[in-house]
Structures are given as C-alpha cells and as structure tokens.
Amino acid sequence: MKTTMKWVMSAAVFAMSAVGCGGASEATVEDMATAKQDLGPNREFYGSDTLKDAMIAASLASSANLNVQGKGSGVGEGCVRTGSAGYCTAGQQALSPMSRDFKAPCRTGERSNIIALDAVNAFVNTSNALTDISLADLRKLFFATDSAGVAIPGSCTSTLTKYRRDDLSGTTDTFKSLVGGGTFCSDVTVIADGALPAACAGETSATKCIGKLTATDANAIGYSGDSAARTGNRALSVNGIAPSVTNVRKFLTDKANAYPLSRGLFLNESTTNTRSTNERILYAWAYSAANKQAFENILVNQGFIACDTTGALKCGGVNNDGKGAGLCQ
Template sequence: MKMTTWVMSAAVVAMSVVGCGGATDGAVMEGPASAVQALGPNREFYGSDTLKDAIIAASLASSANLNVQGKGSGVGEGCLRDGSTGFCTAQQQALAPMSRDFKAPCRTGERSNIIALDAVNAFVNSANPLTDISLTDLRKIFFATDSAGAPVSGSCTSTLTKYRRDDLSGTTDTFKTLVGGGTFCSDVVVISDGTLPAACAGETSATKCIGKLTATDANAIGYSGDSAGRTGNRALTVNGIAPSTTNVRKFLTDKANAYPLSRALFLNESTTNARSSNERILYAWAYSAANKQAFENILVNQGFIACDPTGPLKCGGANNDGKGAGLCQ
C-alpha cells in the first residue's frame, strides 16, 4: 500500500495539476447560490486530522485559499451542526473532511460523500517481532471497558507504550467501534492535533506524530490512519488479514472478508448551510470532470486507497461519485 508523504508547497502542487483545468471546469456548483457564509476570521476550515495534509494540498491545487486546521472529525461535524467550542460557531461550514461518517440521525440537507478508503492500523516499531494481533487483544491493550461498559478481562496489563488519538478524532470513533472498546486504559498517551509533544517537533498532524512515535520507540504501539506509516514502523495484520489495498477495498464490496479496521473517508456536506466562496471553489474543483482525478491523486499520494481503480471517486452513491454513499443521502 502506498504511503508517500505529500509535499505541501504551492509549486509542487501546481506542477501536479498542470493541464487539469481551473477550479470550475466542468463542475456543478452545489448549495445555496445567493447566501455566502464567512468561515473563521482567517478562513479557518476544520475537520479530520487524518485528511488534513490532503485537504491542504487540494486547497492549494484548487486555489480555494482555505486555512486548513484539522483538529478532528468531531470538530468538523460540529462546524456543520451546532458549533464546536473554541473552534467554530453553528453552521459555520458547509463542508467538512471527516474520517468517519456523520453521527446519526442525519439532519436536513446533510450528505455523506465518500472520497477514499483507509485502514486504521495498529502500528508497532519495525523491531517488534509481533506481526499479527486479534481484535480481542487490541481491546485488552487499549481499553479498560468494552463498548457496553463491562470490564475487559485481562486489560491494561501490557507493558507496551500506547498512543492514541484524542476524543475529537474520527479515527478514535472508528477504532472504538470496530474494536468494541469503551473507556481507555489510564496509561494510554493521548496525541492531540495542535498540542503535539516535543518528540514530534516538525510533524504536521497528530496522525504523523503517532507515526513518528511508533517508528522511534521500540516498545511503542499506536493506532492511526494508514498515512502514519513510515520507515521504522509497521502495521500489524488483524485477525490474520493484512491492510492491503485489496482487503481494504472489500469494505465496499465484501465487508465480511475485509481488513477488520477498514473505513471510508468523507468530504461531508450540508446542502442547506450557506457556504463560503472558498468552500465552493474546493468543492467545484474536487468534483469537476477535469480535476477529480487530480483530487484522487492527492488522496492516493497521502497513502489513502482509491475506491475503484477504473476511475476517480467511484465510491458508490446514486451517481457512483461517492456523493450520498454513506449514512446521509
């Protein structure tokens, strides 16, 4: 699986999309045409930390001029809905990159747009002899209680140094749901976007920080999106199934045999919230016939998995462009 880090300079991004057309070529501008919503005072745009670097690159390529902040899928969802304390007011955004789907119930105008697939991986240092782990053992390592609140037998006894994303993270929501976890063990170290530890100096996100920590600590284990992979760490197989492209793509076609921690990634939207001109530009560029392959290339270069190798953004939904392919249609 590809784990290339995207170089986020305007020059590099511009070179990657030469000949792909402008932001509006072939695009349909969706959402309210007359109402224009301001983002934060500096065009702050919140959402998934996992997708942060990819959305920065897409903003550069499309000239959307968004100030991409990450902070977590929970923050992005809040910015679409009722606001997120310390970050945004209610309905401040009309788009939000998210590494999980909307939380039910869907609200009027919400649409779940799948843009790629990903593996939530349990990363260990390359020197660790462990190669496979069960969902049961992951639950014992990370969680004191299960999803029903019952104590996990034999839990919290591992001597590994454990790292996790914070509670605003869609990756944490996904991991807890798929592993069946409830309350984390008290010794699990929380890595939050925006407050990275000194050991992660130079890293751009909590996702990349967990990649660095597991690559440099022989005793470490941490869960994160696949883009945390790098020289020095290694993703474990889970229940004997590797996080390969083929096994993750089964998430859409054969879930029973997919990698157990597979997930979809989203550019979720509210079609009723007023959207900023910056969001309009990004959306038009990403879904235009001229540029959606460039958008998918950005995602794949970040280590994410194209839904279908036969064409860009073929992620299901009524028009097989990923729009409405999740919970909210």
Template sequence: MKYSVLAVALLISSASFAQSKHLFSGSDTLGGVMTDAIIAAGLDQSIGYVGGGSSVGEKALVNGEIGIAPMSRPMKPEAIAQAQAAGVTPVEHVIALDGVSVFVNGTNGTPGLDLNTLARIFSCEITSWAQIPGSGKSGAINAFRRDDLSGTTDTFKTLVGVKKFGACVTIVHETADIAEKTATDADAIGYAGLSGKNEHNRELAISATGTAYVAPTAGTIRNGTYPLSRKLFVYEASGARTPNKAEAQLLEQLLDRSFLDPIVQDHDFVTLD
C-alpha cells in the same frame, strides 16, 4: 518602536487579508489532502484548512460556521438531527478509503493481532509484550491513541470494540505523533490512518476473532476484508445553509476524481476504485 507609513499599511493589509480568508475545520487525518487540494485548486488565497478533528468539523457544520466538513467517520445521527432541526440537510460525499492501521516499531516481531487482543491492550488488560505471541519482547507495552475529537478514535473504538480506554494509554493529537512514537519507541503501539506509516514503524495484520490475519492493502481495504477498513468523507450543508463561494469551489474540485485521486494516493490513502 516607530513604524513607517508603509509598514503600518502593510500590517493593516495583512490583518485584513487574514480576516477575509475563510477557514474551515474537520478531520486531522485529511489535513494533508485538504491542504494540497486547496493549493492545487489555486484557492489558497481565499480558503484555508485548520483541522481540529472530525468532531470539531461536525459541530461547526451543524452550528452554521462552515459549509463543508471533511470527516474520517460518518456524521453522527444526533448531529444530523440537530442540523435538520435548523433546516439543514448534510449531504455525504465519500472521497477516499482508508484503513485504521495498528503501528508498532519496526523491530517488533508481532505478526498480527486479533480484535479481542487489541481491545484488551487498549483497555490495559494486557500490559506486557511477553503476553503477545511472536513479539520477541518482554517489556511493558506503551500504548498511544488519538484524542476524543478524532474520527479515527471513534472508528477504532467502534470496530475494535473498545468501550473505554485504560489509564495506561497515552493521548497524542495527530497522526504524525503516532508515527513518531511508534518509530522511536521500541515498545510502542498506536493506531492511525495509513499515512502514519514511515520507514521505522510497521503496520500489523489484523484478524477478526477466529479469522486469518489480514494486512491493510488497497485491495483488502476496497473489498472490506481488512477488519479496520473505513471511508473518508466530506459533508456538505444543503437547505437553509449552503457552502460559501470558496467552499463551493473547493468542493467541486474534491468531487472531481481526476483532480483528487492523485492527491489521495500521494497521502497513502486508497482511491474508491
């Protein structure tokens, strides 16, 4: 195949642009927020978001590959220690709030679950909807979870008390996958951030053992009464390494509440107040 001089020049130019555009990684949960923020800030020619999971962003920040890392869980103490050993102090910025939601199909009548029952479902001690009061179902429970790179998985395991997922639980990689599974599979259950809600699934109210069921709303997430409430973060490298120019420009926008709050709300997360 022959290419004109102009076509070759355009190919070289496109390749050069792709190499010059800075890519950074982090929480998949925050993927939509980051992408929209980049576009709204007019920075999409210089920086792009590739997600990959909170653990991926955390590792890249520690290794000096990126200067900012969006995360849906706090940075782990061992990762902070590794960064500090290299002369880098990670600075934590809380940018929004979220509730790890437990989704079922819209036809599922289960009114709510307590944390102990939820843990038993995801460890495969409970495998049938017939064991769940109020579900109106008798089939096998089809449980879905995010992968181990996900900050949402870390948060879910910690808050629910899941020590090890059972073999009956199927791994999917994105919030959109949880939304799709719980929308199309009448026997499905899965966890994700609030943005996993669609017209064909629904969130369950959750109870800490011995307390009333609480639904995930802006109010219950802000006051912490929803048992699976969490903060969403952006971590910034400081000290021996700092964000590059594009990252610093984006971070300035992310910390501007008047800029970010409308984007946060568009993606069904909760603003700080």
C-alpha cells in the same frame, strides 16, 4: 503498504501540473450558489486531522484559499451542525472533511460523501516481532472496558508504550466502534492535533506524530490512519487479514472479508447550510470532470486508497461518485 507523501506542496504541484491553473470549471448551480457565508476570521476550515495534509494540498490546487486546521472529525462535524466550542459557531461550515461518517441521526440537508478508503492501523516499530493481532487482543491492550461498559479481564497489563488519537478524532470513533472498546486504559498517551509532544517537533498533525513515535520507539504501539506509515514502523495484520489495498477495498464490496479496521474517508456536506466562497471553489473543483482525478491523486499520494481502479471517486452512491454513499443521503 503504500508510499506516504512527505511534502504537502508536492501534491499540490502534481495536481496543478495535471489539470492546469484554471481551478473549478464545471460547477453546478448547487456548487456555485450565490449565497455567501464567511468561515472563521482567517478562513479557518476544520475537520479530520487524518485528511489535513490532503485538504491543504487540495485547497492549494483548487485555489480555494482555505486555512485548513484539522483538529478532528468531531470538530468539523460540529462546525456543520451546532458549533464546536473554541473553534466555530453553528452552521459555520457547509463542508467537513471527516475520517468517519456523520453521526446519526442525519440532519436535514446532510450528505455523506465518500472520497477514498483508509485503514485504521495498529502501528509498531519494525524491530517488534509482532506481525498480527486479534481484535480481542487490541481491545485488551487499549481498553479497560468494552463498548457496554463491562470490565475487560486481563486488560491494561501490557508493558508497551501506547499512543492514541484524542476523543475529537474520527479515527478514535472508528477504532472504538470496530474494536468494541469503551473506556481507554489510563496508561494510553493521547496525541492531539495542536498539542503535539516535543518528540514530534516538525510534524504537521497528530496522525504524523503517531507515525513518528512508533517509528522511533521499539516499545511503542499506536493506532492511527494509514497516512501515519513511514520508514521504521509497520502496520499489523488484524485477525490474520493484512491492511492491503485489496483487503481495504473489500469495505465497499465484501465487508465480511475486508481488513477489519477498514473505513471510508469523507468530504461530508450540508446542502442547506450557506457555503462560503472558499468551500464552493473547493467542492466544484473536486467533483468536476476535469479535476476529480487530480483530487483523487492527492488523496492517493497521501497514502489513502482509491475506491476503484476504473475511475476517480467511484465510491458508491446513486451516481457512483461517492456522494450520498454513507449514512446521510
């Protein structure tokens, strides 16, 4: 569907060549508040694994000097809210890149900011003759029970080698919600950031690992974000609707006819948590008039989809800049 960028640094170089090295230039009072909070001891910044490479590139381009860790949207959300065991304390981050929205209920000061669109895809090897799958068959393939906990007749019988993201992943949350799944089949292998199998040596994230596994194993199927696409694998159509740019953009304008596993990608924030200097630099750069196109270019070069062709970050919300375009406003 799109060409996925192979090297993170190239995105940063592209962005810096487009906007220069001035970093953030049009910060608001909110963006550049003087209150300062440290992140982890080495500036660790947690959030979506799907967005990990894009956020590394954005940190480089903005000179934010964040130590982007990924680990999953659930970890990033915890770092903004009540903490995430083994990673961060409560309120340690004011920003969290996430491949899903905040979970309800919204907390005071939280804002859901859509920055791009994506497709959660079921990837198979290009040698597989399958090109389309129904939501019902996806549910039977991956889940033993549905979202209500009821056993799914005929489920978990496929001989395909199945891969999934871990339970801290926003991609897993989205997949379960949109497919209507509950408990996964016991034969589905979990791929987690920070604990990649030997077959994924050299890969930078769980998302890229699933891309490699489906590209190299003719019997494999795995779900992941769109940036897992690479030579050797193919994203299936779902319910006869292809994960094309046009069909994913309908997520914002015509959900009934959108690709069924379309989703927004977020740079979610707490406006009440004290934000670190590093976060303030990134946020001011990403949303400044001078640099937001460069930020969007990084996202697109990673294989994600711009919300609108007429301008950067036009992803809805009161000012059509994506801020407050999701659950929390």
